[in-house]
Amino acid sequence: MSDSSANMNRSRLVDLSLKIYIILGFAFVFAPIAASFVFSFNSDRFPSIPLGHFSLEWYEAVASDPFAWQGLRNTLFVGVIVGIVSTGLGFGAAYTDFRYRFFGKQIYLALALLPPTIPVVILGLAMLAYLSRINLSGNSLSVIIAHVVICAPFAMAIIRLRLSQMDPDLEAAAWNLGASEWAAMRHVIIPFTKPAILGALFITMAVSFDEFAIAWFVSGLNETLPVKVLGFLQGQVSPRINAIGTFVFVTSMTLVILAQILLTGRSAKVRPVADEQE
């Protein structure tokens, strides 16, 4: 796509500068991640320059902390379920907005998009107050509930954006070719929005992985890892922050890279695969 544009319409200098700019952007994004990585192996409890010596002490501290493991399990469990549920809900809402016009749609959309605008500290307390009154507080389920509330809008936004790129005749064409609404959903809408669905799945999982303020309130004793990190940051300043951060980072990266490789591998030989599908 990018190389089909004729070469006389491009300027090497501009292209080069832009590419350097991309790299600078990544430098900004990765600087704190890299620093955290480095300091997670630093012996000093309080990070400062010059570095102390190499040490795995903070990893050992985390690894030997059963609550860190419990937190990780909670985080993963919550994150995966939140990702799936909020992507499902967000997809439904995005499709509703794309396809239907009905009375009160503005309100519906407001409900669908509002939650991320509520300050988390307040939302956390309000959630806790409400959930405890209906006996749903203090466990992973309450974190899932709360996270889905704030994640579904992200999923909806991402998927809606993709739907707006779809030729509106496509769905009609499928119906016209004998696909019921359900079949058109399965064979047209979902394939078309698949990249956005995967994107939404990842982003919502990531948002959940990283959310600590609401989770602090509603998780009770079943804390997720970010809540623990918040505790480390607010309560003691420990390089365990970096150790946990790096560990989670490396783990999720491995997963994402695997997914990426799988997806790339798939698309490279998309046709043969498509032939096999169902």
Add this chain to the structure above:
Amino acid sequence: MKNNTLVSFEGVVKRFGDFLAVQRMDFEIAKGEFLAIMGSSGCGKTTTLRMLAGLEAPSEGVIRLSGKPINDLPTWSRDTPMVWQSLALFPFLNVIENVEFALKMRGIGKTERRRRAEQWLDRMQITEFASRNISQLSGGQRQRVALARSLVVEPEILLLDEPLSALDAALKVRMQSVLKNLQRETGITFVYVTHSQSEAFSMADRVVIMSRGKIEQIGTPQEIYRTPRTRFVAGFLGSSNMFTGKVTGIDGGVVTLDTPSGALRLGATDLPGPVAVGQTATLTVLDTKTHLATRAPAGNVNALPVRMIGEEFIGATATIYLEASDGHEIRVQKSHEDLANLPLQIGQELVAHWPLEDGHLVMEA
């Protein structure tokens, strides 16, 4: 309703908000008929087709398919496949998967599906692209995929929205005969929206001419061509000379019309309705039925002195452009041979003439 009626529109109206896209439409389509719909851009052709396909709901009126009202029948239960103007091919499926789509929706097994799809790829001469992505095809190639995708189910009725408009002339002709043959062989009813008069006239059994959401005329190509019922139709076909004036006399089977270009007459046998002296009306005569001579011929004909202002040649025919004494433009279309012994130079004074029975009356200014 006749016995062999497949589709009927009864008082169908379609509004988009305040905008009246289709006005009270009443017509029928017979089983196995090839119906073409023509009309100027934005006149409601696509909208009509979409209502039939169940993609728009009529605002008023009833549409029947095989006698049953289908207003409330969803598209997917209708079996009225359509070839889209925008094509609406599925970008995430390759060519053959697109063609297989409708079969898959009908639950037809993989092998059978593939077999039938390949057959149609072949028929549409796109076999070599079977596993290409849609984005890798040229406009014309895409259109053929769209055709194959709808035809593959061999439906009872097929709706086509300018299916050939992106094809080149040769391919268009070839595809026309493919379509026409297919239609004859299978007896599928075709409803065919097109901008091309030659397409409509050479393929269709009947043609609908629309203007601003209204049906102006329905009839066989011959009827419409020979006797345009409204000024719009005559003007739209672009094949008639038109003279507007006041009716000054009706007697002895002859109607006389006083026009700025001169007094003209026509036979009163084929009038569109009651005609009274003093009414304004338009006389139309086909440019192919309008003859040229160096002087007014003898006999019961209309004859107008004209001056030649231009000529144009397309293939076997030439079109001569002339103007009457009042500056009104008149065209004459003839084969080269017919014109061979006329002094055709710009500025030449000639006489345009036609027999009374070749003129038709339209009660409009």
Add this chain to the structure above:
Amino acid sequence: MKNNTLVSFEGVVKRFGDFLAVQRMDFEIAKGEFLAIMGSSGCGKTTTLRMLAGLEAPSEGVIRLSGKPINDLPTWSRDTPMVWQSLALFPFLNVIENVEFALKMRGIGKTERRRRAEQWLDRMQITEFASRNISQLSGGQRQRVALARSLVVEPEILLLDEPLSALDAALKVRMQSVLKNLQRETGITFVYVTHSQSEAFSMADRVVIMSRGKIEQIGTPQEIYRTPRTRFVAGFLGSSNMFTGKVTGIDGGVVTLDTPSGALRLGATDLPGPVAVGQTATLTVLDTKTHLATRAPAGNVNALPVRMIGEEFIGATATIYLEASDGHEIRVQKSHEDLANLPLQIGQELVAHWPLEDGHLVMEA
């Protein structure tokens, strides 16, 4: 290069990866010329236009504009406005803003810009839509906006990629004359890609016929129509009967060809190159120059016994389909009058004939 050459393609080749979209192209476009490019779908018409517009870089060869090589000139420095097949209207601008776009880019002030844009809206009969969104227009209306958007700068050259394909017949004719007049009045060079033979032939000064990335023939409409230089051209125009066979004799200014339908002759004056006995060649004769009779006429003509298999009427002309003794299909196109005194029934035995000088030779099978 001639003095009045505006554009020249010199050995231009375009590859997309391995795919050869345009093969060694050499031709020139004169200042003020109206050049039409035709060819089957996917043959490289759009690619050729895009190279001229600076939207694709030639893989080999040089394109010159007014003598200067422009291979390395970016689009925006070229002044080669184009009317897109997909229109490419800006959806975030309304109609008049679209039309003003190019003027704005040239730094023309607001009032002047508006004035000139309005003038063009008017010329294109879309004044009433001036402040509409593009999405609220019908296909035809959009196409007119696209035309206005490119024409508003009154450029030296205008590239058009099937600009009228979505318009209805009447509008198409009107727009054709608008375009043709405009081209004459302003002297703008038009390079016009079209699928429509009648568009190309009635508007263009010269026509380029392409096939599979190659130029098959360049010439005036008459030249091409009368003397197709290749089988492809003859077949593409669809207006000639073709007979392939072996050259059996060349003498006395007459070439004899032995074909399955019979022995045929033609004058040796207008041969495409050296011809030798034993070579395979194809004789073409226009269907409008092919005559019918009940028996072989006297004189120096080719005459073939044929049997009628069908007929078709479009407007003033009829096409008769016949087959020769070997089953080869032959078409004859005539006005109704010309056919008036022939017994035209399916199955009727007739004779197809034409004077020797109406046949042309193509050195291909």
Add this chain to the structure above:
Amino acid sequence: APVELTMLAWYGHAEPDIVAEFEAENNVKFVPKYYTGGDNMLGLISQSPAGTYDVILSDAEYVQALNEAGYVEELDPNDYAISDYFPEFQQFPGNWSDGKLFSLVTRFGFLGVAYNTDALTEADASTYNVYWEENLKGKVGHFDWHLPNLGQISLLNGNSNPYDIDDAGWQGVQDKTMSLRPQIGGFFDYGGTFSSLNDGQMLAFAGIGDWITGVLEKNGAKVRSVVPEEGGLQWSECFSIGKGSQKAELAKKWIQYITSAKGQAKSAQMAAYPALIPNQKGWEVLQAENPAEAKRQGMTKDAGNVIDMIRAGRIKYRQWPVQQGLEDWNDFWSEYKGA
């Protein structure tokens, strides 16, 4: 499997260095929930079902609130070795209500001037006036809570009872505080306080004491705390049993353990942050186990030890304002920050 005991506390109180022994002896596993501020804690308790937390650790001020709101169980004084406590801590304010015991103080500490030893000498830091020094402009940090900071200014203004001041005294505190605003480099929570003192970002700190600098010192940072001549403030942490606890018996056992001499010595050396302990026998154990730390913190029999400081009247309890509302102080603090 071990019995789970839930504890709501500041960070550190349920870490292995403190609880491991108790856990092993009683086949218990603590499940901690660490909070980051008393208000935060109150909010959490008030919105959670009763019985969620078995053991609650809270600062002395909040104990009253917990008690009044009925969030904690009554304790039996006879269950605990209160008699081992220094007399000052046996009837500790807030622990008792209408003669009934609701919580038991377990650790305390002093708040004074925390300073960077490279930038200031102990003599420099021995007055709250050091905060106004020209060379500390932008280098003075606040622990972001009105109570200790305003208490210190109140002490500086000469109020012998820093939290029980009349309107004129309150106005004086406000005026004096406002005059400090240009010196301030930031308002920090616990973590921020740690890092900004450690890396020299802030050179002096108001509203904290050894519980911060002690940890930093152990890690080699050049910081210390001193109780200045105007006097210091005392913070105190108390244990209670949460209302509705299903494991009250075990909770009681824990409080017994941590207030015993052995538990107290552990508590004094808590890895998260050091503190003073009110149990005299605990002092002895600490002296035996870790004389250096006992000396560093001033928990020795030597004259001038921390109890002597209390007895000399140099230390005042941190408490809610008496004549003004808590809101008045807090609102002023917000205004001060926003100024």
Add this chain to the structure above:
Amino acid sequence: MRRSLTLYGLTFSLPLLIWQLLFFVFPLVFLVALSFWTVKNFRMQADLDTVNWATMYGRSVFWQAYGTTLAMASAASVLVSILAFPCSYAIAFKLSETARRWAIFLMVIPFFTSYLVRVYSWQIFLSDAGIINVMLGWIGLGPFGLLNTVGATIVGYLTLTYPLVVLLQLFSLVFIDRTLIEAAHNLRCGRLRTVFAVIIPSARVGLVIAALFAFILSFGDFVSPIYLGGGDPTTLSILITDTTKSGQQWPRAAVIALTMIATLLFVAFVAVRFAYKGRSK
């Protein structure tokens, strides 16, 4: 055909509606109710008193914090949009298919690292003895007070929003019809001008939505103002925490929160209106 909601439609529309009603609207209603409660002796009591509203709206510090937060969040969203655009533009138009996929992948990575961790890490860069000042020291500059400044807070906001904004911008840029760009070039619109005349208008919805998200996230964030800004100046999120320190003054905090919600709603409404302005349905 747009029919009224059917079983099919409801299957997609209802779940979110029910979920948000149950778990969002009710807590929100509770929040509204809470703002009318009163606090006595550290205990919140159900009440119907406007005192919290009157108190908060009567305090200059509230309006100060409001102004500060609004200004900082606006600055952050404008800044991040401007800084992110060349990057997303370059990714969309200057990279090959494969490089683009990797760039997107790299931009997603930050979502899998804790924001807290990253902010904490920034302290190491920005402090007086931190990485940046040490490096500046090598060339004889500084140290500069970088940490505990508004600038540092903005760096934190950028950390939070930059990857998201790049991705959202990118998402609308890659789907721009390339022929539009060609058409613009063809009509004499140069490279840079095309960016402003065609690319930005075409991607307007995505760009505005991205800026809106940046604004929303910055407006409500309390991590950066505290850990990088040193809590000074007071933002609304800090004021909320502070307010609760008046002995369980959650009702007053609710007033602040509701005011923030109203503000964000208003901004979102205006932004969406602007984004879709001039587009037909």
